[in-house]
Amino acid sequence: MEEEVRTMMYWNSGGWIWMIFMSLLWIVLIGLIVWAVVRLTQQPSRHDDARGGGPAPRETPEEIADRRFASGEIDADTYTAIHERLARRRASQHR
CATH class of the missing domain: 1.20.5 (Single alpha-helices involved in coiled-coils or other helix-helix interfaces)
Known part of the structure; x- marks a missing residue:
C-alpha cells in the first residue's frame, strides 16, 4: 500500500x-x-526600396524640383531658375 x-x-x-x-x-x-x-501581413515601409531590402535612394535636387513643380508648390519661373542654378553648380564642380 x-x-x-x-x-x-x-x-x-x-x-x-x-x-x-x-x-x-x-x-x-x-x-x-x-x-x-x-x-506576413505587414505593409512594407515607405523607406524600403522596390526590392524589399534597404532604404529608398535619396532624391536628387532635380527630382525634388520636379516633384515640387508637379505638385504646384513652385511656379515655372522658380522651377527654371532652380534647374539653371543646379546646372551651373554641377558644371563648376566638374572643372
Whole structure:
C-alpha cells in the first residue's frame, strides 16, 4: 500500500510538470503563429526600396524640383531658375 501511495504521489507531481510544459508549449506556438501572421501581413515601409531590402535612394535636387513643380508648390519661373542654378553648380564642380 505504501508503494501504491508513493507511485500516486510521483505521478501527481509529474502531471503538474507535464501540464506546465504543455501550457508553455501552447503559449510559444500561439506566439509564433501571431508573429508569423503579423510579419506576413505587414505593409512594407515607405523607406524600403522596390526590392524589399534597404532604404529608398535619396532624391536628387532635380527630382525634388520636379516633384515640387508637379505638385504646384513652385511656379515655372522658380522651377527654371532652380534647374539653371543646379546646372551651373554641377558644371563648376566638374572643372
